[in-house]
Amino acid sequence: MSLELVHTIAETRARIAEARRQGRTIEFVPTMGALHEGHGSLMDRARRLRGFLVVSIFVNPIQFDRADDYERYPRTLEADLEFCQARGVDLVFAPPIEEMYPQPQRAFVEVTGLTEHLCGRFRPGHFRGVTTVVAKLFGIVQPDRAYFGEKDAQQLAVVRRMVQDLNLPVEIVACPTVREADGLAMSSRNRRLSPEQRRAAPAIYRALQAAAAQVAAGRRDPAEVRRAALAVLESEPLLRTEYFEIVDPGEIQPVAEIEREVLIACAVWAGTTRLIDSVRARPPVSL
Numbered sequence: 001m002s003l004e005l006v007h008t009i010a011e012t013r014a015r016i017a018e019a020r021r022q023g024r025t026i027e028f029v030p031t032m033g034a035l036h037e038g039h040g041s042l043m044d045r046a047r048r049l050r051g052f053l054v055v056s057i058f059v060n061p062i063q064f065d066r067a068d069d070y071e072r073y074p075r076t077l078e079a080d081l082e083f084c085q086a087r088g089v090d091l092v093f094a095p096p097i098e099e100m101y102p103q104p105q106r107a108f109v110e111v112t113g114l115t116e117h118l119c120g121r122f123r124p125g126h127f128r129g130v131t132t133v134v135a136k137l138f139g140i141v142q143p144d145r146a147y148f149g150e151k152d153a154q155q156l157a158v159v160r161r162m163v164q165d166l167n168l169p170v171e172i173v174a175c176p177t178v179r180e181a182d183g184l185a186m187s188s189r190n191r192r193l194s195p196e197q198r199r200a201a202p203a204i205y206r207a208l209q210a211a212a213a214q215v216a217a218g219r220r221d222p223a224e225v226r227r228a229a230l231a232v233l234e235s236e237p238l239l240r241t242e243y244f245e246i247v248d249p250g251e252i253q254p255v256a257e258i259e260r261e262v263l264i265a266c267a268v269w270a271g272t273t274r275l276i277d278s279v280r281a282r283p284p285v286s287l
């Protein structure tokens with residue numbers, strides 16, 4: 001089967017209805033394009049079930065808190081279509097803005113609590129934009145399953161919670177973070193890094209690993225774990241840490257003491273490019 005590209009909601013619905021009539025399940029990977037192996041891993045995972053594989057490519061304006069970030073976000077539709085074709089995608093839904101937002105958006109979906117910390121603290125309105133567009137896309141595609149990357153750990157927790165609390169009939173499948181050989185998490189924004197910034201960026205993952213090692217060794221004080229990690233980040237003058245936090249992976253709230261599995265997450269600036277990454281870590285089992 002070859003790839004089909006559609007730009008309208010009506011056509012997307014028609015193609016999906018046809019696939020359903022043929023008895024296929026609908027597997028859905030939402031993206032903002034500028035596709036890389038991280039997205040590819042979601043597609044590979046989704047394809048395992050042999051359903052009808054839908055990928056959306058839409059740079060969603062309402063989730064950007066800074067106009068320059070939205071304008072500079074990489075857009076590479078031609079290459080993305082080739083990527084999807086090679087990955088066995090059945091349908092790419094790439095709507096223009098007017099198709100998604102034909103009138104001022106007055107209905108929003110907001111997940112509270114989980115959006116107070118980490119990126120939610122520094123990007124006002126970001127998660128409201130994400131959950132609103134994901135809810136719209138779910139309404140359009142009506143997938144059986146939707147695939148999200150653990151790289152955006154807070155986003156994954158927020159989308160999961162939206163689906164649970166609103167009883168949406170879709171299963172959320174989490175996929176592990178795909179990294180470059182030197183540990184840098186793959187991201188569409190990596191292509192904006194200068195060669196020097198690119199060389200500095202793997203310190204982000206090294207810092208997360210240093211923190212995870214402290215947790216695994218039994219350190220319970222988040223402030224101490226954080227200090228060890230920040231020392232790694234501060235050794236790189238081209239990087240500026242926005243946040244580095246240790247939170248509960250479900251509720252995304254800071255923990256006072258590390259007693260069970262935690263999410264260690266950070267946002268780091270390299271020049272005008274903001275990179276995020278995270279890992280999970282577990283304290284040793286005490287006897």
Ligand code: AMP
Binds near residue numbers: 039042151178187
């Ligand atoms: P984006 O296009 O950046 O909005 O990402 C679309 C989906 O791909 C989200 O669910 C991301 O979490 C996921 N994703 C992005 N980068 C990676 C990565 N390096 N590894 C795994 N998943 C990723």
